[in-house]
Amino acid sequence: MGTAERRGAPEESVAVRSQAERRRGAPDRDIPAPARAEEAAEGERRQEYRPLWVEEPARRHPLPDPVRTAAVRAVLVIAVTLVQAMVAFLCTLAGSWLAFPMVISGVASTVVATWAVVDVWVTRQVWNQRYGVVSEPSSTARALRRERRARRRQERASLREQERIRRRGGAGQLSHS
The missing domain is CATH 1.20.58 (Methane Monooxygenase Hydroxylase; Chain G, domain 1)
Known part of the structure; x- marks a missing residue:
């Protein structure tokens, strides 16, 4: 089982992984198994890249x-x-x-x-x-904030409209004639 496979399944315990290796016929580390030279080299390579531990994501955040x-x-x-x-x-x-x-x-x-x-x-x-306080306002507070934002947007839009009329030079002029 490679590192990428192991990282893909962090909930899999060490005991389950070792049982799976035993079923596949992985040799014990301290007992040399009689095998062909290329199988032994492959087994050494596999052991060479095997990490010492597998980092699993923390369930809780660390203390500040x-x-x-x-x-x-x-x-x-x-x-x-x-x-x-x-x-x-x-x-x-x-x-x-x-x-x-x-x-x-x-x-x-x-x-x-x-x-x-x-x-x-x-x-x-x-x-x-x-x-650390995560503020989750009630739906009432959210609705009030939404209304305030909409009012402010309308006020800004009306101010921009008045400013545009002033820039054109016409005080209430409807046509360019």
Whole structure:
């Protein structure tokens, strides 16, 4: 199955493609099949041009850059907070003097992690409000806009007509005699 065929059918899964290759008698990659020299060369050529992966179209749009940045920052802060919580727990079990400072910093980190998650949410809302709103006006609003446009067109047409009459030099003249 060539690259063009595969790109034409992105919904076809890897398992379905591999089963189809097995049915056609495609040899396993790690077991050399006894074949004629030209068949082996053709098989090597086929494997040579086979891509490592097949890009399928994304089902959803990627996150906008500011939202992605905030999300990455939140994930890092949450990861550090979880590590601090684990260290505080282990220090407490061991009876170490470091347990109390770790618990205090863990509480502070939890506040910062909560802020980071809220930051992602707020950044997403702000981005959607500024750039992502798709406005679909109601049929009433559309009809009103259509009427306004028609009125403006009529006004422009009448202004052009009056301007043309003025340019001809006749104030209401109907003939050129």
